[in-house]
Amino acid sequence: MDITRRNFLKIAGSALIFSFGTVHAASENILIAYFSRIGEEYSLGTISKGNTAIVAEIIAEKTAGTLFEIKPVKKYPDNYKECTQIASKEKATNARPKFIGKIEDFSQYTTIFIGYPIWWGAYPMIIATFLESYDFSGKKIVPFCTHGGSGLSGTEQNIALACPNAEILQGFAIQGSIAQKNRSKTESIVVENLNRLNFI
Numbered sequence: 001m002d003i004t005r006r007n008f009l010k011i012a013g014s015a016l017i018f019s020f021g022t023v024h025a026a027s028e029n030i031l032i033a034y035f036s037r038i039g040e041e042y043s044l045g046t047i048s049k050g051n052t053a054i055v056a057e058i059i060a061e062k063t064a065g066t067l068f069e070i071k072p073v074k075k076y077p078d079n080y081k082e083c084t085q086i087a088s089k090e091k092a093t094n095a096r097p098k099f100i101g102k103i104e105d106f107s108q109y110t111t112i113f114i115g116y117p118i119w120w121g122a123y124p125m126i127i128a129t130f131l132e133s134y135d136f137s138g139k140k141i142v143p144f145c146t147h148g149g150s151g152l153s154g155t156e157q158n159i160a161l162a163c164p165n166a167e168i169l170q171g172f173a174i175q176g177s178i179a180q181k182n183r184s185k186t187e188s189i190v191v192e193n194l195n196r197l198n199f200i
């Protein structure tokens, strides 16, 4: 019988939940929480689906995880420049913009992918609100972002500071224009990273 890696992980079951390094059981209960904006976007013109949303949906599809969109109570402007000004002010004032809705039974999730665009070399302040809204103790967190060139920009370290009792796994970054325009490349980057982390 051909025992694939995935089946092996399933058979091994709960023993592997307590991960050895980067090995994770297929039985992880996965949540993908993300913030993403539509409207006029850096080097892309006007987009009707956010770059990070595209990546989040692919992760959900590949892992059968649950998606949660971190939707701001106060929508950010479609106009790029206006949005950058608001984002800059929120960063400077260490703001905590509110989001709509809540995650049902957060405790059921063992791994949380957290996705965001890079804004001013950091995660948008609404991610700080999100990180402070739930108890991440004992959870695994996989940060992922889309960006215009900055990569993860040290956001993993800031997530670690905000969630000192969580295990932060090495995340990944995808250029926003690739996520928006090149589905197959985006899928292959996601799959490569999910494989690296042993989630698929």
Ligand SMILES: Cc1cc2nc3c(=O)[nH]c(=O)nc-3n(C[C@H](O)[C@H](O)[C@H](O)COP(=O)(O)O)c2cc1C
Residues within 6 Å of the ligand: 035, 036, 037, 038, 041, 042, 049, 050, 051, 052, 053, 080, 083, 084, 085, 087, 088, 116, 117, 118, 119, 120, 121, 122, 146, 147, 148, 149, 150, 151, 175, 176, 177
């Ligand atoms: C307010 C704002 C600030 C940004 N700052 C940066 C930045 O510092 N570095 C970077 O590489 N890209 C920056 N970008 C570009 C976004 O990170 C990039 O376009 C991202 O893919 C947008 O994702 P979304 O469509 O999910 O919102 C910024 C975009 C906005 C709107």
